Amino acid sequence: MDLTTLVPVAILLAFVVIQVVQRRRTRRLSLPPGPPADPLIGHLRLMPNTNDAAEVFHGWAQTHGDVMSLDILGKRLIILSSQEAATDLLERRGSNYADRPSFPMYERIGWKDALVFLPYGPYFKRQRKMIQSPFEKDKVAVYAHIQEQEACVMLYNFLNEPGKMDRHVHRYTTAMIMEIAYGHRILSEDDEYLRMAEEIIDILSATARPSLLDVSPIFDKLPSWFPGAWFIKYIEETKPIVRQHVQNPISDVQRQLAAGTAKSSFVSHQLEDLSREGQLSAESRYDLGMVAHMIFGGGSETSYHTIVIFLACMLMNPEVQRKGQEEIDKITEGGRLPDFTDRDALPYVDCIVKETMRWHPVFPSGLPHRAVDDDEYRGMRIPKGAFIIANARSITWDPRHFHDPQSFKPERFLPKPEGAGEIFPQGAVFGWGRRICPGRYLALDMVWIAVARILAVFDIQETRDGAGNIIKPNIEFGTALTSYPKPFPCDLRPRSKKAADLIKQGYDMHMADVDI
Numbered sequence: 001m002d003l004t005t006l007v008p009v010a011i012l013l014a015f016v017v018i019q020v021v022q023r024r025r026t027r028r029l030s031l032p033p034g035p036p037a038d039p040l041i042g043h044l045r046l047m048p049n050t051n052d053a054a055e056v057f058h059g060w061a062q063t064h065g066d067v068m069s070l071d072i073l074g075k076r077l078i079i080l081s082s083q084e085a086a087t088d089l090l091e092r093r094g095s096n097y098a099d100r101p102s103f104p105m106y107e108r109i110g111w112k113d114a115l116v117f118l119p120y121g122p123y124f125k126r127q128r129k130m131i132q133s134p135f136e137k138d139k140v141a142v143y144a145h146i147q148e149q150e151a152c153v154m155l156y157n158f159l160n161e162p163g164k165m166d167r168h169v170h171r172y173t174t175a176m177i178m179e180i181a182y183g184h185r186i187l188s189e190d191d192e193y194l195r196m197a198e199e200i201i202d203i204l205s206a207t208a209r210p211s212l213l214d215v216s217p218i219f220d221k222l223p224s225w226f227p228g229a230w231f232i233k234y235i236e237e238t239k240p241i242v243r244q245h246v247q248n249p250i251s252d253v254q255r256q257l258a259a260g261t262a263k264s265s266f267v268s269h270q271l272e273d274l275s276r277e278g279q280l281s282a283e284s285r286y287d288l289g290m291v292a293h294m295i296f297g298g299g300s301e302t303s304y305h306t307i308v309i310f311l312a313c314m315l316m317n318p319e320v321q322r323k324g325q326e327e328i329d330k331i332t333e334g335g336r337l338p339d340f341t342d343r344d345a346l347p348y349v350d351c352i353v354k355e356t357m358r359w360h361p362v363f364p365s366g367l368p369h370r371a372v373d374d375d376e377y378r379g380m381r382i383p384k385g386a387f388i389i390a391n392a393r394s395i396t397w398d399p400r401h402f403h404d405p406q407s408f409k410p411e412r413f414l415p416k417p418e419g420a421g422e423i424f425p426q427g428a429v430f431g432w433g434r435r436i437c438p439g440r441y442l443a444l445d446m447v448w449i450a451v452a453r454i455l456a457v458f459d460i461q462e463t464r465d466g467a468g469n470i471i472k473p474n475i476e477f478g479t480a481l482t483s484y485p486k487p488f489p490c491d492l493r494p495r496s497k498k499a500a501d502l503i504k505q506g507y508d509m510h511m512a513d514v515d516i
C-alpha cells in the first residue's frame with residue numbers, strides 16, 4: 001500500500017477507533033437524574049396529563065435540575081428546563097437533535113408525511129426547504145395586506161357579535177392562512193375551508209388523548225370492539241377526511257390555474273414552478289399538498305390561541321392595556337387604524353406581543369425532538385432515540401432571565417433604561433435548531449396587527465351580571481396539541497363612536513373588491 005492510500009486509511013481507522021472508544025465511554029456514564037421510578041414501568045405512574053405536564057416538569061426540575069430523565073415503559077425522556085441546556089443540545093448540537101419521535105395516532109390518520117412529524121432526513125429537508133423560503137424574514141411583508149384586511153373583518157365581527165369573540169379570532173387566523181396558502185378568501189360563515197379548519201381542530205383534540213398506540217404500534221392490530229381500542233374505528237373514519245383536506249385545496253388551485261382565475265398564493269406559485277421545471281408529478285403534488293396543509297396546521301391554531309391569550313392578559317392587566325392604547329393614540333391620534341408602517345413607532349405594543357408569547361407559550365412543554373445518536377452532556381449520558389423535551393414553561397419562568405416571571409410585564413423587553421432589557425425567549429416560543437418554527441415571522445406579524453388594531457379601537461373589559469356586578473374571569477387553560485384558555489367572559493367595547501366608525505370604514509374598504 002503506498003503512502004497516498006495509507007494516510008486516508010489510517011485517518012479512517014483512527015476515526016472509527018475514537019468513535020468506538022467514545023461510544024463505550026458514553027454508555028458507561030449515568031443518565032440524568034429524575035424522580036424515583038417503579039420497577040419495569042419506570043415513571044409511568046407519575047406521568048402528568050398533557051394539561052399539567054409543563055408545570056409538573058417545572059416542579060421536578062427544582063429538585064432534580066435542568067437536565068432530567070424519565071423512563072416510561074422503556075422509553076427515555078430527557079427534560080431540559082433551562083435556556084442554556086436547550087441551546088447547548090438543540091441548537092449547538094442541532095444535527096443530533098433534529099429528529100422527531102413518532103406520533104402513532106397522527107401518523108395513522110394521515111399525517112405520516114406532515115413536516116412537523118417527519119423524522120430528520122432527506123424527505124424532511126425537501127419539505128422544510130419548500131416552506132422555509134417563502135416565510136423568511138424579508139419575504140413575509142408581501143402578506144401584509146391580507147393580514148390588515150382580515151384584521152378589519154375580525155374587528156367588524158367583534159363589533160357586531162361581541163359574544164362570539166373566540167369564534168371571530170379563529171376565523172381571522174384561518175381566513176388569513178387559507179388565503180396565504182391557497183389564495184382562498186373566506187367570505188361566509190358556511191365557507192367550506194372554514195368547515196375544514198373546524199374539522200381539523202376536532203381531530204386534533206380527539207387525537208390528543210393517549211391511546212394504547214403510544215405504548216406499542218402492535219395495538220393497531222386489535223379488533224375495534226376490544227376494550228380501549230376506540231382508536232381503531234376513529235382512524236378508519238378520520239383518514240379519508242384528512243386525505244380530502246390535504247388534496248382538495250390543491251385540486252382547487254390547479255383548476256383555477258387552468259382557468260386563469262387563480263389568486264397568487266403559496267400553492268399557486270409552487271405549482272407554477274413545478275410545471276415550469278417539468279417536475280409536476282403525483283408525488284410532487286402530494287408533497288405540496290402536505291406542506292400547504294402544514295401552513296394551515298402549524299399557523300392557524302397557534303396564532304388563534306396566542307391572540308385569545310392576549311385578550312385574557314389584557315383583561316387581567318388593564319394598566320398594560322391602557323399603556324398600549326396610549327402609545328397607539330399618540331401615533332394615530334385616534335383618526336385611523338394602525339398598520340405595519342407604524343410598527344417601529346410602537347415598541348410597547350411589540351413588547352405586549354412578546355410578553356403574551358412568553359407569559360403563556362402555546363406549546364408549554366415544546367414539541368419533542370429525538371436524539372439521533374448517543375451523546376454526552378455535562379458528564380451525563382443522553383441515549384440515542386431519547387425524546388428530548390425543552391420545557392418552555394421552565395425557560396419562560398426562569399428568574400435568572402426574567403424578573404418576577406409570573407407577572408405580565410411587557411416593559412421587561414424594552415431596552416434599558418426604560419425597560420429591563422430582557423431577551424425574548426425565541427426558543428421556548430418558536431422551538432429550536434433545525435426544527436425551529438418556519439412560520440415565526442409570519443406569526444409575529446399576524447399577532448402584531450391583531451393586537452395593535454384591537455387595542456386601537458376596543459376596550460377589553462370584564463363583563464357584568466344582571467345586577468351590574470363585575471364577573472371576575474377565571475382563566476383556565478386546556479391543552480390539545482396546543483394550550484389555550486378555556487372560554488371566559490370578556491366584553492369588547494368600542495372605545496368611542498369614532499372607533500366604531502373606523503371599524504366600519506375598515507371593513508367596507510376591505511370588502512369593496514369582493515364580488516358577491
Ligand code: HEM
Nearest residue numbers: 116294295298299302303367429430431432435437439443
Ligand atoms: C404564534 C404562532 C406560532 C407559534 C407559537 C409556533 C410555534 C412552533 C413551535 C414551538 C414549533 C416546534 C419547533 C420545534 O420542534 O423545536 C413549530 C413548528 C412548526 N411551525 Fe410554528 N408556530 C406558530 C406559527 C406558525 C405559522 C404561521 C406557520 C406557517 C407558516 C407555522 C408552521 C410550522 C411548521 C410547519 C412547523 C414544523 C417544523 C418542523 O418540524 O421542522 N407555525 N411552531
